[in-house]
Amino acid sequence: MGVPLLSSPCCGGALGGGQTLACPRAEAGVALPSISAVQPLLAPARSRAGNARPRLAGGLGHRGAQRKAGKLLPFGDRDPQRFWKRAEQTMVLDVRNMNDWQRKSPLDWETYVNKMVKVAAIEKHEYEGWVLTVDPVSASIVLATFLENEKVSISVVLGHAIQEVEILKEGDDEMKQRLSCIFAPEESKAYSPEEEEKRKNALKTWLETNHIPVTEQGESGRTLCVAGVLTIDPPYGPEECSSSNEIILSRVQGLIQGYLEKQQ
Amino acid sequence: ATMPVPVPVGVLRLPRGPDGCSRGFSPTSLRFQALLGGDTVAAQGARAALRQRYLRGLAAARGRPTRFCLRAGVQVDAVFGAADVEAVAFQVDALRTPLGVQAAALLRCADVLAYSFLL
Numbered sequence: 001m002g003v004p005l006l007s008s009p010c011c012g013g014a015l016g017g018g019q020t021l022a023c024p025r026a027e028a029g030v031a032l033p034s035i036s037a038v039q040p041l042l043a044p045a046r047s048r049a050g051n052a053r054p055r056l057a058g059g060l061g062h063r064g065a066q067r068k069a070g071k072l073l074p075f076g077d078r079d080p081q082r083f084w085k086r087a088e089q090t091m092v093l094d095v096r097n098m099n100d101w102q103r104k105s106p107l108d109w110e111t112y113v114n115k116m117v118k119v120a121a122i123e124k125h126e127y128e129g130w131v132l133t134v135d136p137v138s139a140s141i142v143l144a145t146f147l148e149n150e151k152v153s154i155s156v157v158l159g160h161a162i163q164e165v166e167i168l169k170e171g172d173d174e175m176k177q178r179l180s181c182i183f184a185p186e187e188s189k190a191y192s193p194e195e196e197e198k199r200k201n202a203l204k205t206w207l208e209t210n211h212i213p214v215t216e217q218g219e220s221g222r223t224l225c226v227a228g229v230l231t232i233d234p235p236y237g238p239e240e241c242s243s244s245n246e247i248i249l250s251r252v253q254g255l256i257q258g259y260l261e262k263q264q
Numbered sequence: 265a266t267m268p269v270p271v272p273v274g275v276l277r278l279p280r281g282p283d284g285c286s287r288g289f290s291p292t293s294l295r296f297q298a299l300l301g302g303d304t305v306a307a308q309g310a311r312a313a314l315r316q317r318y319l320r321g322l323a324a325a326r327g328r329p330t331r332f333c334l335r336a337g338v339q340v341d342a343v344f345g346a347a348d349v350e351a352v353a354f355q356v357d358a359l360r361t362p363l364g365v366q367a368a369a370l371l372r373c374a375d376v377l378a379y380s381f382l383l
Contacts, residue, residue, distance in 0.1 A: 106311040121377055133317035138351035142321050155380035158373060183320035
């Protein structure tokens with residue numbers, strides 16, 4: 001009946017039923033169960049006899065004594081006004097609210113490509129240039145600006161910082177061509193099968209003389225396999241090495257780079 | 265009526281993930297929206313083309329001296345290293361700070377507003 005009240009932290013858990021509690025309110029000699037025994041639960045007074053069950057988070061820590069005495073404010077004993085003022089002054093980093101630009105669909109973003117735009121970013125930054133692309137993952141705009149000395153300046157404005165994008169000009173065909181060539185992948189020099197075979201054998205011999213275990217793999221034997229963990233595809237340059245081990249990959253890439261430089 | 269006394273249970277707090285929220289994924293992220301399904305084939309094609317151009321741009325940026333504009337008007341020069349898949353951080357080499365040149369560093373994408381380099 002009233003037994004649960006006995007096990008409340010305020011009143012101590014070790015007392016049996018019907019006994020007079022050590023709570024101040026029960027000092028009037030009221031035995032349990034009674035209505036007045038509910039009061040300690042609603043407004044827990046501190047038990048002078050000590051608690052059989054210690055308050056868990058309350059009295060611990062280097063400030064436990066202050067917390068117990070009820071003198072410690074939630075955010076320390078600093079002035080509350082200063083706390084909220086400081087909170088306002090602290091910059092709020094990206095709170096994961098997408099802005100309008102980030103919410104657009106990829107087809108919308110595609111309409112901006114190859115156009116001259118002005119991007120208004122947060123903190124009053126502004127960027128102008130020809131849109132090369134918009135990254136779908138981060139909604140970042142990649143802008144190209146042509147400088148006088150034949151150089152191109154690429155600026156990337158991150159999606160979370162974009163406030164407004166304004167189209168200034170459409171690009172004509174010549175501009176589209178120019179923009180698409182900026183990031184075009186380099187054409188790799190095509191080797192004939194005999195040249196490839198020669199390069200492969202030369203590299204294999206060089207690796208073997210340097211005591212690096214290398215085997216040939218694949219159906220036509222065109223892929224070299226180094227120590228069972230790294231593969232080299234034709235045309236056997238540093239860029240054609242692939243491995244799951246970064247350390248071996250970087251070492252072998254360096255070796256092949258040095259080998260090719262020595263050859264030339 | 266007996267009232268069961270609530271037994272205090274230890275609260276297990278998961279470490280915060282790299283995205284900031286500890287739920288393992290962000291329900292507002294574009295990847296999750298795409299998973300829910302809503303985009304047509306055309307949108308996916310556009311997304312792929314845009315992403316490919318962006319990745320080529322990142323490849324072109326690698327190894328070039330870049331200027332990063334961070335928040336509060338801070339600008340730093342560094343050599344562009346790499347960016348990660350979910351646009352959480354940039355890895356840079358030779359970051360010039362008032363304390364000296366850091367050989368390698370990570371810049372959080374949430375801090376970076378824009379960056380630019382010369383081709």
